[in-house]
Amino acid sequence: MARESNLTADEGRPGGDRPPIAWVRKIGRAGLAVTRHIGRAGVLFGATLLALLHPRDHIRETFRQAKAIGLDSLPLVLLVATLSGSILAQQSGYQFTDLPLWIVGNAVAAGMLTELAPLLSAIIMAGRVGAGIGAELGTMKVTDQLDALRTLGRDPVGELIMPRVVAGAVMMVPIVILANIAGIWSGWVTGMAMLDMTTHEYVYGVRNYYHSAALIFSLVKGVFFGVTITFIGCYVGLQAEGGAAGVGRTARNTVVAIIVALMVLDVVLAPLYKAVG
């Protein structure tokens, strides 16, 4: 059987390393690893979509996950959305001093609908839900629970992944709607309390910006983010190895992977708004 040496050919040579070649090798290996992960994730995502063909077996678990993912995350999401709306109102009030005050309502609505409501909700969900899913599935992997599921003739994708991904996608819609409401409401309260604004001015500003495409964009982003958070949580969880330390690493890797993916997705989705807006 072929054995791979831990030393590269250059590192093993007397006379020292050749850093540029070693770096190229490292970059190459990292590229291969990323490609492998993308391939495996693609296969898993395909299997998740196929599992949607048999929803009846997993409906109870999907509801259970919807509660855990959505309802239990809501207080924290609303708190952060409320604070974000307030910050947006204050900053726009302080910055745009030469503009009419209704611009505050405009800025809060624009900021919440296009970015903050979906993105901040998603970042909170990444920490709360994504890390939780990664750690849960990671623990199941290292304690043989996933193997047990397979030997019992159950499909881990249908039993564990599909319900989480569906619940994540579905629950992000009400979460983003409520985050938008909370942010715009707190912007109004802040404007009234700190910027000497009238309700009429604020509402005028919000209505001046608002159009249904902005709300649809906000919700579409939320759905994409919900799928991203839950699916990456599941995928990284399934890669866990090595006991409690491995599960810890998995939780950390899950959050990092989700946040990077969310930011990339946010950039990719931005032109969509231009197209529909």
Added chain:
Amino acid sequence: MIQIRGLRKSLNEKWVLDGLDLEIHEGMSLVIMGPSGTGKSVLLKHIVGLFDPDEGDVLVEGMSVSKANGRQIREIRSQISYVFQNSALFDSLTAGQNIQLGLTPRECRKHDAHRDPRVIEAVEHVNLDPDVLRLLPAELSGGMQKRVAIARAIVGRQKYVLYDEPTTGLDPVNANVINRLIARLQGEIGATSVIVTHDVESAFYLGDRIVLMFDGRVQAQGTPTELRESSDPIVQEFLHPKLT
């Protein structure tokens, strides 16, 4: 019958199974023993299709495990149940729900897990009170968890039951309880048992036939008496280790 033919598997660049041949006949209680790291658990995972072999094959009722498609692997697994070394109970499910997973999804839908007559029968088979059905695994002792895992393995009345180190991690009293339980279930449910252990006492108590694995191969096999009388130095060293 389960036939294992020339099975080879490498893990971490080491041959864990190195050309293993074995036949497991129906109704027998086969014990596989051997030192740690000699591939006993890996062998069980090949039988149930959790590992793909590098070479060789496992045939369950004539069906190749490594070449089976999704439907065939489900059919193979429907005949085999597996008791994991660490029980592998699902933390978020009650004992009753864990046991009910041993039934098909259609059977599961018929009854609530805590009132399902087959679940209650299985839990009584392993000498547990039906009250434990509502408890979570974290609320059970190690011995009780093992018995719930065995109940999950027997509830579906599969033809083959694979036990991976069933007494590992248990105190001697609980280990004896589990050994007696396995022996009794073998008589009551008539399944073919394959028991992996490195405990010589358990092996001789449970096995109709014993296989000693060494370096990924079958070093010796036979009835308990044949093995005791074997002149093979590796067998003798394993059965009577010298404390040097």
